[in-house]
Amino acid sequence: MMNDTASDMRAGSLRTRGDQLVEVDDRLFLQSVARALYVLEAFGRDAKPMSLSEIAASAQVTKSAAQRAAQTLLSLGYLERSPDGGLMPGRRLLDRAFDYLRSNPLIERATPILIELRKNSGERVDFSLFDDLTILYAIRLQSKRETFFATLAGRRIPTFCSSGGRAILAHLDDSAVDDILRRSERRPLTPKTIVDLDQIWEKVREARQEGYAYAAEESLVGEIVLSAAVINDKQQPVAAVHIAGSLSEWTVEDFRKRFAPLAIEAARALSY
Amino acid sequence: MMNDTASDMRAGSLRTRGDQLVEVDDRLFLQSVARALYVLEAFGRDAKPMSLSEIAASAQVTKSAAQRAAQTLLSLGYLERSPDGGLMPGRRLLDRAFDYLRSNPLIERATPILIELRKNSGERVDFSLFDDLTILYAIRLQSKRETFFATLAGRRIPTFCSSGGRAILAHLDDSAVDDILRRSERRPLTPKTIVDLDQIWEKVREARQEGYAYAAEESLVGEIVLSAAVINDKQQPVAAVHIAGSLSEWTVEDFRKRFAPLAIEAARALSY
DNA sequence: CACGTATGTATCGTACAGCGATACGAGCGC
DNA sequence: GCGCTCGTATCGCTGTACGATACATACGTG
Missing domain, CATH: 3.30.450.40 (GAF domain)
Structure with missing residues (x-):
């Protein structure tokens, strides 16, 4: 199998993300998952509680996508509401980092x-x-x-x-x-x-x-x-x-x- | 279309996850995102490099779903290949935890x-x-x-x-x-x-x-x-x-x- | 050495999950 | 009152992501 020289025939589509071109290995790629992670990554750029709109802008996803991702992440504990009603990273993230270190x-x-x-x-x-x-x-x-x-x-x-x-x-x-x-x-x-x-x-x-x-x-x-x-x-x-x-x-x-x-x-x- | 099979079409549906019933707030919930996170959470149960099949079993998703989620997470750095070819949590998780602590x-x-x-x-x-x-x-x-x-x-x-x-x-x-x-x-x-x-x-x-x-x-x-x-x-x-x-x-x-x-x-x- | 059984990887046609636009209501400043 | 921005909710369409399945490979094992 794996006539690897040429990955040409399949896969390797290019997706745009902002102004960067990101080579994406295959079409097993789940865009909604990526969008949700982009939402989380928004806090890497701005480490403060953010509004949904701010997140959407920073993560470069539509407001709808941000809304859905945020709801999902919220219900799973990867986002939390800050006292003022904004969104901030959730403590579940600590668990994953712990897993990383342990594994x-x-x-x-x-x-x-x-x-x-x-x-x-x-x-x-x-x-x-x-x-x-x-x-x-x-x-x-x-x-x-x-x-x-x-x-x-x-x-x-x-x-x-x-x-x-x-x-x-x-x-x-x-x-x-x-x-x-x-x-x-x-x-x-x-x-x-x-x-x-x-x-x-x-x-x-x-x-x-x-x-x-x-x-x-x-x-x-x-x-x-x-x-x-x-x-x-x-x-x-x-x-x-x-x-x-x-x-x-x-x-x-x-x-x-x-x-x-x-x-x-x-x-x-x-x-x- | 929209065959009326089973699933109630209204909000606040109940989804089963393993033997637990999880109340899901709305239909803004992104199942594929949740599945991907379940994949990551598998390492919380077993903190060692795992094979795709092990992950699928532990996360209670189909092998296909695990495969897609893993590919996606891999390409985003939230999973990594271990030296022996298995999968383990990726260092990107540390970035998210860092965001949490900072935010x-x-x-x-x-x-x-x-x-x-x-x-x-x-x-x-x-x-x-x-x-x-x-x-x-x-x-x-x-x-x-x-x-x-x-x-x-x-x-x-x-x-x-x-x-x-x-x-x-x-x-x-x-x-x-x-x-x-x-x-x-x-x-x-x-x-x-x-x-x-x-x-x-x-x-x-x-x-x-x-x-x-x-x-x-x-x-x-x-x-x-x-x-x-x-x-x-x-x-x-x-x-x-x-x-x-x-x-x-x-x-x-x-x-x-x-x-x-x-x-x-x-x-x-x-x-x- | 064929066999059984793991593994990861790839394919495919279809259904339905998720898409984005848009509408709605609440809150704020003017 | 108006105008803006916020979060939230709705809706019909479409293309993403679905699960089954097939295929390649790497093991031990009798």
Whole structure:
């Protein structure tokens, strides 16, 4: 079967979504399901309770479609009414995320190792998944002082300017790195964010040599993060282990010297 | 057309799902969306990569429906292929949960207060939402030593045997408490779990008097948890603040004396 | 090595679920 | 009062999504 060279004869229709063209594998695709998910995703753009009309506009579906999807999601707990009558994401979403974390063998394996790392380092420890232009925090073990966003799994930050992202890039070949960097928007998150292509490349090369990456104040002022990549059985980087500290307690050099071996060790234990 | 077979043509129809009867509000309900969500929920029952057939069986949809839903969810990132070819929840679910946490005003308000509480107590601090028979962990701030599940938001535990649940019950009137206790399965989680109705009532009454609840080793051996309820503007309990410690470091009495005021104070700050 | 039984994948004709436009009523500001 | 926007409800048509079924593949197993 599967004369795969040509997927030509069948499937692969193109659908438009906003101004993007999205290649859709087959006609098993359920449009109403997609519309409902677009409705949920509207809150990713605007994290506040929204009216039906706002949702319809943001999700780029008709008001009717939004209405039907919202009713359905509401009755299943994936949307909730906010006190003022608007709509907001429902707590059922937490259950699904929980399922994700529980079902994922890598994360299951990672948790005890990260807990150990947290204990040994005394600093914040994170575990993030590589997802093209962004890395996605999956496990977060805080230290004492933290800010709101530092506690939330599900947060994404750009690959190009995070230590985790660059630790991962260091394990890709040049063309793949180039591809990612080119497609990244490279908007600075702090005044110290490195956005220059050559400078990023320099950091990636350094990470290749050292076996880990670090970033000082590139995504949060006053914060230093050091990361090592986790490699799968095909030698591809899939995730990263982070240790994050405060520059009010550490110099960059001391931090690197102290924690690089720990991060590398933890990442290695998770690889393969 | 429109053959008059069976299905009543009017609103508020009843649909069967397994052996449960689910009242569906209107005919704005999108069945295909529901089916897709049932597919995702299958992983809540069995947190491991599953085959399409397993999913179909667990979600109680036909294989065809499961196939279509899976394809759709796959292409949108809400399902992923596991290394062995099976299906597992996709990382996009984390994004949605993140949206939930970010969009929810209560949680936004709670985070800094909990961080402060974590700092002052030095113990693990959790924030859970009341959801009928269960409470749902939304924020978790670990202490040093932790186990896997203690780190995961999205976890649910029974209302009846958790300190948070009983702190919440203490703010409901008797009939509501009774209703919840009766509908709860009351399966013990540890040998120390209190399952006897009268004893639970005793704990609830104690919580009413003290303004907080506690549970020693009822959901995890060696763990003591103390909680205070958060009240909304209609005087209904909606959430709870927990402080959790180890019995290897504290006696029950010392723990209560030391942390009850902190938990109560934090919960009060979040109320209204 | 044919066999049975899993699996995932693909096809197909038809029914009916879901479509979008539109109408309706409530609430707000002017 | 008017004019706007909100959420909600209605309706007839149509094309989406339905379930059964067929097909390819990968297993063990006797």
